[in-house]
Amino acid sequence: MNKAGAIDLVERARSLGPLIAREADEIERTRRLTPVVVNALIDNGLYRALLPQSLGGAEAPIEIFMQMLEEIAKADASTAWCLGQCTVCAMIAASLDHDTAHEIFNTAPGILAWGAIAHEARAVEGGYRVTARWDFASGSRQASWLGAHVRIVGCDGTPRKNADGSPEVRTILFPAAHATLHDVWQAIGLAGTGTDSYEVNDLFIAERFTAFRDVPAALRETGPLYRIGTGASFSLGFAAVSLGVARATLDAAIALARAKHPSLSASAMRDNGAVRGLIGRTEGDWRAARAYLYATAQAMWRELSATGEFSAAHRSAVRLAATWTIHQSAKVVDTAYHMAGATAVFRKHPFERRFRDMHAIAQQIQARDSHYEDVGKAILAGS
Structure with missing residues (x-):
């Protein structure tokens, strides 16, 4: 996929943010993505981000996929999670014969x-x-x-x-x-x-x-994307979802701090030195987590594109970065939630749902503490 097309995929995701945010309450209530959201994702080609170009998909670089999910997650975590799941599932097309893949993915809705x-x-x-x-x-x-x-x-x-x-x-x-x-x-x-x-x-x-x-031996597509495999792609994608949830929660806390004057307090939140320091440190935590995740993905992609191999070292690096990013994102959300005080517990404010969503993400397989043990074992073995 060319650079302009890749950027367009992220821009499309960003442009859908307001629509998805408007539908978020109904998504939560019905425990389903609403038809208007699903149709918007389909119409903008987001479900086809990792589908091979030979089938009319975008076959986007993994970093573009991550950015796409991050943008959707800022509006609604459930939508981003479903999109990430189904988009990675579509990578199986690279291991199917063309006619079979065409039947599955090019017959609407193709999910x-x-x-x-x-x-x-x-x-x-x-x-x-x-x-x-x-x-x-x-x-x-x-x-x-x-x-x-x-x-x-x-x-x-x-x-x-x-x-x-x-x-x-x-x-x-x-x-x-x-x-x-x-x-x-x-x-x-x-x-x-x-x-x-x-x-x-x-x-x-x-x-x-x-x-x-x-x-790898079963692949019918030669692009570097499919060498990564679905396991590592899920990890990178869901870590990006966690970054989007954390960004939206921290932004909500910053907006609240600019406007709120807590009861029994002599000063507004924005004038409180402790609040200022907490926002500064938490902003640094979020930026560090995002930089680490994307730097890992970019380094892996460069080497993979040059060698055609997704190595054990790549797998270990992705696992570590994704796990740590999800845990750091949870810390950012926790800090923003507590910073908001009693405001955070009401459903009409943008805190409690993101708090719950983030902790549901942190319980998934991509965030298991045992991943640190696996990476530590590899480090101690000298690999």
Whole structure:
């Protein structure tokens, strides 16, 4: 994608901010993205940011994808989360034959969502059969196709293995109409994501609707984007969402401090030295987190574009930067929330929902403390 087109993708996201902000209360109330928001995301091509150019997608550099999500998250975290989930899911197109990918992504609305890895699929003639239920399908309520990551067993029930002895895991894809969705997402934050469960019963999946996810040898597209894989792309994308939520929350606290005169206080918030210092330090924390995340992504992209390899060092660097950025973003949100005092607890003010959304983000797999252990292990091993 050329530079002008990439910038346009971010500008489109920014221009949708006011519309999404107006719909945020309804998204929260219904626990779904509203049709007007979904249609706006589709019409502006945002769901196709990481889809291959050969299919009419943007195939945008990862930094552009991150900036796009950051802008949407400033308006509503649930919208950004769903967009990030479904946009990364579309990267599976790079591992499908062209006709199959075209059928999935170029038939409106062309949105794919999936949940966590679980269960098995049995190999049969021409494909696989599966009966299973999966959880955590963010964006499933907007999706026309669903996917699942399953371990493969042979016709005799014996688990199939890869050459290295690990279980064979494939991603299976099927129309959303073939699944039953269960409304289970009653969560403290990211309420509007509709991160529900879904199940299928004795569903046949033709071979061509399956793929090896994040396996470089299975790629049919040569662009550097697809070498990163969906795991690292989720990490970078959701870390960018956390930055957007933190930016909006801190901006709301700054606006409040300019105008508020706390009860029983002799001075306005803007004249309080403690408040000034807190805003300055917190602004520095947010800028440092953003600079670190984007510097890591940019360095990885440069090396990947030059070598064609997404190395173990790249994976470790992305994991560390994304995890730390989410944790730092949570600290920024906490500081802004407490700075706002009693104002922050009322739903009419822009604090409590972002506080809840941010802490829901911080509980996801991309923010696990165990990532620090993995990185520390690699450092101590000298790698």
